[in-house]
Amino acid sequence: MKRITMGIAGCGDIAKIRYMYALERMKDKFELIALHDRDTPKLDRISGELKVPGYANFDEMLGLSGLDTVIITTYHPSHADLAIRAMKAGKNVLIEKPFATSVQDARRIVAVAKETGVFCMPMPYEIYPNFVRAKELIDQGAIGQVSSCNGIFSHQGPVHAPWFFDREQARWGVMADLGIYPLGILAYLLGPFKAVSGKVETLCPERKSLSGEAIHGTVEDNAVAFLEWENGVLGTITANWCTAADKSGCIYLITVYGTKGIIYLNMLAHELILYSPGKPVSGAKKINYLGFEESYIIDVPPYDDHANILQSYYDAHDTHVIPEDPGLLARQINIIEAIEKLYLSSDTGKYILLEN
Secondary structure: OOOEEEEEEOOOHHHHHHHHHHHHHOOOOEEEEEEEOOOHHHHHHHHHHHOOOEEOOHHHHHOOOOOOEEEEOOOHHHHHHHHHHHHHOOOEEEEOOOOOOOHHHHHHHHHHHHHHOOOEEEOOOOOOHHHHHHHHHHHOOOOOOEEEEEEEEEOOOOOOOHHHHOHHHHOOOHHHHHHHHHHHHHHHHHOOEEEEEEEEEOOOOEEEOOOOOEEEOOOOOEEEEEEEEOOOOEEEEEEEOOOOOOHHHOEEEEEEEEOOOEEEEEOOOOEEEEEOOOOOOOOOEEEEEOOEEEEEEOOOOOOOOOHHHHHHHHHHOOOOOOOOOOOHHHHHHHHHHHHHHHHHHHHHOOOEEOOO
């Protein structure tokens, strides 16, 4: 297949860390031909550094006949509008998390993707080898009947980018930045959520940015959600920007409990551990994990957090279907609704059923 031509809308840190560097390493598959950002000085600087044309006008970039795909990495509330404009212009899209900041917008994106026939790949991305293998183990009954689960993603907060803490710019807080990841993993592993309840709070409103600038937070920085699945499985996720860990040493763990075993996923270490009492795991190294002597390190292929995303996009570009995850778009609506209804539950104190 020929190289896919890419444009990036939004030239912030996630664009640089997750996409610009990975695209540079994957020149045999991708060519970055356009950049867009509403901050003209930033756009000019990055355009000069990368030697890639910059477009202050998004529609002008969309008018490029040779542009195949637009990666959306702008402020959260703009994702839906920009993605829809790109798709209506005939461009495929890769949308950074959160996919949208309302269920209504999430449904609009999916509807336009179906109407236009373009390839729409949303974040967060769950098709890493350790998650795929964990799902296989669950589906094969390696831990028996799943009973409960929990996930946590926490660190000190994105103080490198103060806009994350501003409701007018970000709309959602820690749930859009961190909470969406364990939600996505658990929905991938166990299926769509049936209901949600929980609480969000602003625990540490006053902070300082990396440059020393005062930050007054107006979004939630501390959240806990209680989740229910149709089959009676119960779970929780915790997300906060109030934990004594920086982004490179964050707390990012998933645990799935079953009647015959337990799965532990440590995302920072790309580690998958299976506690399997009474049933040895052939070919796996036996270890003592958290005091459990019948635990096994499950071998998974090494992977790159960023290159794997682009490789999946490349592999699915012609078919518009990721083989390991054909229900990706439907799951995104469910995840966005879970976040939206968590805020409603926090405001009302009610347990909320989901529609999707």
